[in-house]
Amino acid sequence: MCQRSFTSVRFITFSPAHLVLLFFQSATIPLFMSNKDVAAEAVTGSGKTLAFVIPILEILLRREEKLKKMQVGAIIITPTRELAIQIDEVLSHFTKHFPMFSQILLIGGRNPMEDVEKFKEQGGNIIVATPGRLEDLFRRKAEGLDLASCVKALDVLVLDEADRLLDMGFEASLNAILDFLPKQRRTGLFSATQTQELESLVRAGLRNPVRISVKEKGVAASNTQKTPTRLENFYMICKADEKFNQLVHFLRQHKQEKHLVFFSTCACVEYYGKALESLIKQVKIMSIHGKMKHKRNKIFTEFRKLPGGILVCTDVMARGIDIPEVHWVLQYDPPSSASAFVHRCGRTARIGNVGSALVFLLPMEESYINFLSINQKCPMQEMKPQTNVLDLLPKLKSMALADRAVFEKGMKAFVSYVQAYAKHECNLIFRIKDLDFASLARGFALLKMPKMPELRGKCFPDFTPVTVNTDSISFKDKNREKQRQKKLEELKKEREENQGKKKFVKNKAWSKQKAKREKKKKVTAKRRREEGSDIEDEDMEELLNDTRLLKRLKRGKISEEEFEKKLTGNHRLKAETVEDIDSEG
Template sequence: MSNTNAFAGPWSTLPTTLTPWIQDVINSMGHTQMTPVQASTIPLFMQHKDVVVEAVTGSGKTLAFVIPILEKLIRRETKLRKNEIGALVDEYFIRELASQIHSVFTLFLSSQPGISHSDSPSSSEETLESLRSSNPPEFPPPLLVVSSDTTPAQDVENLLSTGADIVIGTPGRIEELLLGRGKDVVNVKELEVLVLDEADRLLDLGFQNTVTKILKHLPKQRRTGLFSATMTDADALSELVRVGLRNPARVVVKVQTKKVKKKGDASLAQAVEERRTPASLKNFFLVCRPSEKLLQLCRIIQHETTSQESSRFIVYFATCACVDYFYRILPLFLSSNTSLFSLHGHLTPSTRTRTLASFTASACTPTTPSILLATDVAARGLDLPDVDVVLQFDPPVDPKAFSHRCGRTARAGRSGRAWVLLTGREREYVDFMTLRKIPLKERLPFPSTDTQVTVDDEAEDPEVEPSVQVIRKKVLTDRALNDKATKAYVSFVRAYTKHEASYIFRLKDLDLIGVAKCFGLLRLPKMPELKDSNRDGWQDADLEVSESNRIYNSAPFLTRTPNQWSSYAYADKTQEAKRVSEASQKKVQDSEPPTKKRSRSDQKLVNAAWSKQSSRKDEREKRKEKKERKRRWLKSQKDEPNPKGPDDATEGGEEDDDWDDLAREERMAKKLKRGDISQASFDQEFTDL
């Protein structure tokens, strides 16, 4: 979909004329014409058809279901009661997506006749409050049910107090509203429309039970819509029966690029490529060494800000720990005018909301760019305006997320660029993406000097070592940064082993030492993945402590001397005091005289798991064996007078005591069975711990 063919006619061409105030809101949003997905979906939804919609990111899927929902509720003959729901939007589990859809519904409903707009609210919360305080509107405000904002009991109370006809939420909270606290209160018999947004993820096994319970609870006489940018044929068709769609209409908006071939004076236009990304999006890939990835990332940002005049970026990393770490490291290599924002799943919902709002509202120019560092929590559905460039520091574990990441730019006909950094064997990922109809164009690594550097050069980029020194010098100022670096490195390696395209992303082909350089590690962590790694050229960083015992010098890392880790301090005084206290306790324990040396078998028990089940099992096996020996001996010696113990091992001594113990254990076992004693008492009596 390009700028020239991204529209499919004016809204007036719809078979059903839109309500005037709905049309006014659409015009105020700047959507003078429909996109192809809207022109195809809205008439079907309005004609009581179930739909399965697949269209590239940024193509207008949200309005394709928001408008039919509103029109259906407006055209109802009877008004819904306060405990009845007319439409349900089940959103992918990320709460930011549900909040975004909720804000769109709020925008429309706040514009219905009879509502005052004199004060022009400055936020969606104020818009909602204005709507609730109006005298009373014909259609109540929508209800948002997501975790952390309210409790399930408050969700039920809010529904009853506002009389919301439209509910938007994540699967877990919707299930709680309909089948938990609100089971006997909330009425879904009048439900008109169900929408599953980002349906390919909602239909994953992780949500199967929740979605199935919700669908069984809803009335069969409803309209259902499945929307996604990556709803492949296999994904949709295999699940249609399960989700209860009835004779659905499938809407697939394809993007094709055309090549003009000249033959004499005639020109022939021939479609040569089908894409799952907007035609206005330029996708690039760059192959470099793992140790060079951070340098190449910074050079791409510099290239985009200077030559392309880009100002708003999103950079995707593999894990939350990587985002957290590079958020503190990247300022060392970017201009001081750059604004960085961090967004990942380990942040609290309120923090994520504030971060998104700050990034969206930030005033940025090519000289003062804004960069959002994120995981895939910001990959799907989020409508972040004016994003010029998407950079993928690490390819996503799930290949489906690739197009969703790229789709944060080049939205609604705008142009945009997306980059992905690959290393070594990962070049095969380009062919894999081509098969998934996502074409990528190669760009050579950006050189450090005027000399052209290509991926085939044997020499590592000369700026790698200086950059490592810069990172290490920063890390040495605070031991907490070293902890973050190690955690980020370990999380990256483990995420790498979970790639779905495992035949491309193979850990044995990854230069783990080069990755460690990129992270600026002071020392390699102890982990099984590094057992067979080639450590040539790697030296742990020396910690040279100054006389003040507070300033650390990281250069030049050329000699191997004992690391002064005992003096390597946390910048936070409380955390440092705790570390010193624990180190002192360990020193005291190490100075105590050693206890009696254990045998190898005893040491094996000491090193065993904390659970006592293993030792208890051994004791029970021994007692069982003795009991069996006694049974066999008594049987063989039944007719002999005055028999001695089994195997004549003792004369009324140790073995007789064992027999008495066995008899006593049987008596205690009977008491345990009757409930006269507890299991803990029985184990304490007969287990040698």
């Protein structure tokens, strides 16, 4: 087993914020180009991409044996398509001066066979990829591409946003990919935050690693602010049914600027994105989330080029994404983890620029400010809710009444929000039992309360559902409405045909319950045998009957005489049964 020595941690101090890029790169590039594996940590927006792109090109240029068309010399793995596209663009600015190197982008959202054909035609000395698509291509040997044999000449592996790559959903793909790669390589782990899982990967997968960490001048390492110093962080405390009005008012006051608006779920992005499009005029509003397939790349590329506008998004846009001149990051819903809060804020005030961030909080969530101050070293300023803002929730309700698509999006958004809230990492502050569901439903402009387990058995006197039968609300899209009516007719016909007939649906469930009981009975019997219990089933049943009688006596439901009589009767019945069995035997 080879020994792994760790170079001491390097702390770089800087004074002007715009110099952070130069300090980080000057610390990282020479070490990565030498025979060192690197685990680099720096505040978001400090120029991590160039810190690995330049060494990759330099290492490949120094190769004694030049790379052939189908040989892979470097792989850059990143968690999201958007970040992969961004890295591919930065890389292309350099590779156009080195035509001997081919590069290829391997991400989801398009046909994998197109990627296979492109690789076979053009090659891919440098691969920029997301984990899922890269793993898929490693396993596609039937299409005439054996990627595993192409990476035998690999010199460099880079894991960008490495801590996110180790999250659930990426770890399995990452492990599968690493199994295909040669052990003798240089590896770089780049991230804005260090986690315990990342530390484990450093110890397990890096040879002669050096850790690089950029810190603020005059700030102790244990007390380092994790957001850019030129970022102003604000919070606003308002009720659930006031939040949307405050958001729209704010966006209308800042029409000429560029904003990212974060929501907790894809369904919330779909719903509120459409709502903002209808309520804020003369502003380009776009929506993006992880469940989008083919549209994501186009939306991301288009928004980056805009001088102003609003991008409604989930945390798919929270990590490593560099969108020029973002003025405000608005967090309508606090993220599920504290580290995600830092990454969201980091989409503005990048590389020495100024920027601002605002998070909306419910009154019961105010202690989250102290938590961020202690846990993430994020200084926060309060922004008071604006007075005399227009109430736009009736307009949202009118939109839902006029189009079933809006009504359904609102219901799905509410359900997804509650479910996400229940899974919040900081569950001592974000407690689902403290949620005011009536106020929340009003904030979503719901026409009625949805049926979901979290609301079962609760009544909501402060929420008034509409008197309109929601089944009568139709889709504006005529084709969708036609399909809905067809389904309704089919259901009606099915009900009429089955009217008066006996239903045997429960038989299957009953058989499953019976099988479950039988299995439980066998397990209980086995456990008793293993524990050496000498109590037989009949004795156990007798004991239970005696206990029931005793409880009835204590509650005064039977007298002492009745208790003794029934107790004696039960025992006599058992004795007679045993005698009968003996005589038959």
